Amino acid sequence: xxxxxxxxxxxxxxxxxxxxxxxxxxxxxxxxxxxxxxxxxxxxxxxxxxxxxxxxxxxxxxxxxxxxxxxxxxxxxxxxxxxxxxxxxxxxxxxxxxxxxxxxxxxxxxxxxxxxxxxxxxxxxxxxxxxxxxxxxxxxxxxxxxxxxxxxxxxxxxxxxxxxxxxxxxxxxxxxxxxxxxxxxxxxxxxxxxxxxxxxxxxxxxxxxxxxxxxxxxxxxxxxxxxxxxxxxxxxxxxxxxxxxxxxxxxxxxxxxxxxxxxxxxxxxxxxxxxxxxxxxxxxxxxxxxxxxxxxxxxxxxxxxxxxxxxxxxxxxxxxxxxxxxxxxxxxxxx
Ligand code: AMP
Ligand code: MG
Numbered sequence: 001x002x003x004x005x006x007x008x009x010x011x012x013x014x015x016x017x018x019x020x021x022x023x024x025x026x027x028x029x030x031x032x033x034x035x036x037x038x039x040x041x042x043x044x045x046x047x048x049x050x051x052x053x054x055x056x057x058x059x060x061x062x063x064x065x066x067x068x069x070x071x072x073x074x075x076x077x078x079x080x081x082x083x084x085x086x087x088x089x090x091x092x093x094x095x096x097x098x099x100x101x102x103x104x105x106x107x108x109x110x111x112x113x114x115x116x117x118x119x120x121x122x123x124x125x126x127x128x129x130x131x132x133x134x135x136x137x138x139x140x141x142x143x144x145x146x147x148x149x150x151x152x153x154x155x156x157x158x159x160x161x162x163x164x165x166x167x168x169x170x171x172x173x174x175x176x177x178x179x180x181x182x183x184x185x186x187x188x189x190x191x192x193x194x195x196x197x198x199x200x201x202x203x204x205x206x207x208x209x210x211x212x213x214x215x216x217x218x219x220x221x222x223x224x225x226x227x228x229x230x231x232x233x234x235x236x237x238x239x240x241x242x243x244x245x246x247x248x249x250x251x252x253x254x255x256x257x258x259x260x261x262x263x264x265x266x267x268x269x270x271x272x273x274x275x276x277x278x279x280x281x282x283x284x285x286x287x288x289x290x291x292x293x294x295x296x297x298x299x300x301x302x303x304x305x306x307x308x309x310x311x312x313x314x315x316x317x318x319x320x321x322x323x324x325x326x327x328x329x330x331x332x333x334x335x
Pocket of ligand 1: 120146197
């Protein structure tokens, strides 16, 4: 399981590969693995040194806490206090693309570095069979932020992960392209009112139908996650949103029945205007068009309904002014 070359190694997730990956994780090494949202960079959540390795490899600001991935709801209950709202959401949406922020239990073994010393912890049971098989083989919680350098476009294939971490001897379990393609919905249940910290495939409407009320985070909430930073998911080229006509030298991320005349290249998020299809193709599209041959990436308008909220959230951050908030170089420093 120790790759001989200093390059990432893409592995077919056989039983042997999963056992090897679990052993590597127990030894404090990092293993990238697929989830139904995006590929994660996994580490033993209870191992301070392994958690530090994640922040270092991603160059992630340490005030951006990590999600503890668990094999089942009982494993989550051993880490955090699960109230009635959390229990309803877990019963309805787990395994799946929903992360819950809950109060840590006093005996919670997850490294305090994983949540920057916060009294809360984010937990999720992913639905991808390879992620679940790895969690079971490992037998404990895994932190697994997206397997990309901080601030950059998230990976939705094993090849994307390998491209991010060239020169690093990292094992990558290949589970094919991610079905959902945008990161999990994050709901903060640590206070009396549930707040939506990050939109995702579990939509606002579906959450409200389950727990009745969901607020936006208040302005005083500090940015506790990469998803809350203004500039994130950023390709190298500038991104122009709501484009309805081509400008010279632009490539287009196209959605729905739009006029593509004049663009140097077109990547279809969804010809039929289907938000789920567009989400699954979003990060691959940003990567595919992020080339010197173009001067910018234009994006067709996407309606804000349903999964459109998550798509537009990622696109706004991909388009945000990077001078004002340089990705990966946060005020809080990097470990
Ligand atoms: P990711 O890069 O996908 O692992 O993103 C982590 C996400 O989890 C961020 O968007 C945060 O909103 C959220 N998160 C993790 N831990 C906490 C926490 N203790 N409090 C609030 N948000 C958290
Ligand atoms: Mg990320």
